[in-house]
Amino acid sequence: MLLSIESSCDDSSIAITEISSKKLIFHKKISQEKEHSFYGGVVPELAARLHAVALPKILEECRIYFDSIKAVAVTNEPGLSVTLVEGVTMAKALSVALNIPLIAVNHLKGHISSLFIEKDGIFPMLALLVSGGHTQVLKVNDFFNYKILATTLDDSFGESFDKVAKMLGLGYPGGPVVEEYAKKGDENRFGFTTPLYNSNKIAFSYSGLKNQVRLAVESLGDMSKQDKQDICASFQKTATAHLLHKLKNILKKEANGIKEQNGIFSIVGGASANEYLRAKILMLTREFGLELELSKLKYCSDNAAMIGRYGIEAYKHNYFVNINDIKVSPRL
Numbered sequence: 001m002l003l004s005i006e007s008s009c010d011d012s013s014i015a016i017t018e019i020s021s022k023k024l025i026f027h028k029k030i031s032q033e034k035e036h037s038f039y040g041g042v043v044p045e046l047a048a049r050l051h052a053v054a055l056p057k058i059l060e061e062c063r064i065y066f067d068s069i070k071a072v073a074v075t076n077e078p079g080l081s082v083t084l085v086e087g088v089t090m091a092k093a094l095s096v097a098l099n100i101p102l103i104a105v106n107h108l109k110g111h112i113s114s115l116f117i118e119k120d121g122i123f124p125m126l127a128l129l130v131s132g133g134h135t136q137v138l139k140v141n142d143f144f145n146y147k148i149l150a151t152t153l154d155d156s157f158g159e160s161f162d163k164v165a166k167m168l169g170l171g172y173p174g175g176p177v178v179e180e181y182a183k184k185g186d187e188n189r190f191g192f193t194t195p196l197y198n199s200n201k202i203a204f205s206y207s208g209l210k211n212q213v214r215l216a217v218e219s220l221g222d223m224s225k226q227d228k229q230d231i232c233a234s235f236q237k238t239a240t241a242h243l244l245h246k247l248k249n250i251l252k253k254e255a256n257g258i259k260e261q262n263g264i265f266s267i268v269g270g271a272s273a274n275e276y277l278r279a280k281i282l283m284l285t286r287e288f289g290l291e292l293e294l295s296k297l298k299y300c301s302d303n304a305a306m307i308g309r310y311g312i313e314a315y316k317h318n319y320f321v322n323i324n325d326i327k328v329s330p331r332l
């Protein structure tokens with residue numbers, strides 16, 4: 001079995017996966033959403049302190065499996081340095097105490113692996129990664145290698161939902177609540193302009209859209225619930241239209257090559273849980289004759305099961321790292 005740890009942001013999670021069958025034996029996650037909600041975003045120092053309490057608590061439940069653990073995998077990049085350190089320190093201690101190898105896991109590769117929890121991987125494919133930290137389109141060749149085809153110039157898709165929720169006083173994380181409010185809103189009330197619409201750049205940008213929302217909020221003054229719902233709907237429509245517009249350009253170039261192999265397009269990351277986005281991308285992938293692959297909802301946001309799934313592949317390839325060499329890095 002392989003023990004995996006995730007602590008890159010505000011979720012403390014540990015999983016145990018059987019290496020040969022890929023079966024998930026144990027998986028637990030303690031989220032910190034309530035604690036950060038008051039601040040409208042993740043407070044790194046608070047997150048680190050909460051990991052320091054939650055991770056040992058979950059680990060205690062894994063004790064019965066310790067004799068069977070053959071390796072420990074941990075997210076070491078990218079993420080918040082102070083929270084990554086919590087998971088990495090625990091992984092190093094386990095590596096020494098149980099005399100097992102250590103595997104360093106890139107969080108993005110973890111999200112891609114979330115598609116294949118308890119399953120075989122299917123490659124190559126195109127993937128849209130939409131999370132709090134990233135908005136990227138990737139050509140994924142296997143568990144270890146990918147090429148970034150497009151990325152954001154500033155903020156990410158998920159983070160823009162968090163900021164809109166903060167402006168509307170709806171708490172953190174913003175994604176689920178903004179999506180819920182949007183369901184009862186008029187998506188055409190605020191004519192937000194789609195970012196980079198007249199630019200040939202194959203890239204994303206959300207800072208301008210956030211600013212458009214801020215100006216709308218300021219001009220409204222006191223907002224009714226209906227005003228907030230209309231803002232959420234108009235924002236979600238524009239944020240998604242921007243993704244679709246750029247994706248369409250990418251698919252014009254890349255879809256045929258992928259179709260000749262297995263024709264898979266996937267969406268991963270916390271914001272891939274958004275139903276509006278899923279429905280729009282399903283239509284787009286059909287237009288290009290591609291098949292849409294999604295993670296189970298419970299594996300979209302940060303979790304240790306996806307880190308374990310990647311860990312199994314790394315274990316098979318002996319991709320181990322010395323405890324003195326593992327580095328924590330906020331960026332890629």
Ligand code: KG4
Nearest residue numbers: 131132133158173174175270271274301302
């Ligand atoms: O992957 P994840 O759990 O953490 C990072 O790696 O960042 O993603 C969290 C992000 C947050 O910004 C959250 O607001 C967003 O995913 N999110 C959503 C939805 N659910 C979560 N964004 C839009 N719609 C959702 N339903």
Ligand code: ZN
Nearest residue numbers: 131270301302
């Ligand atoms: Zn993530």
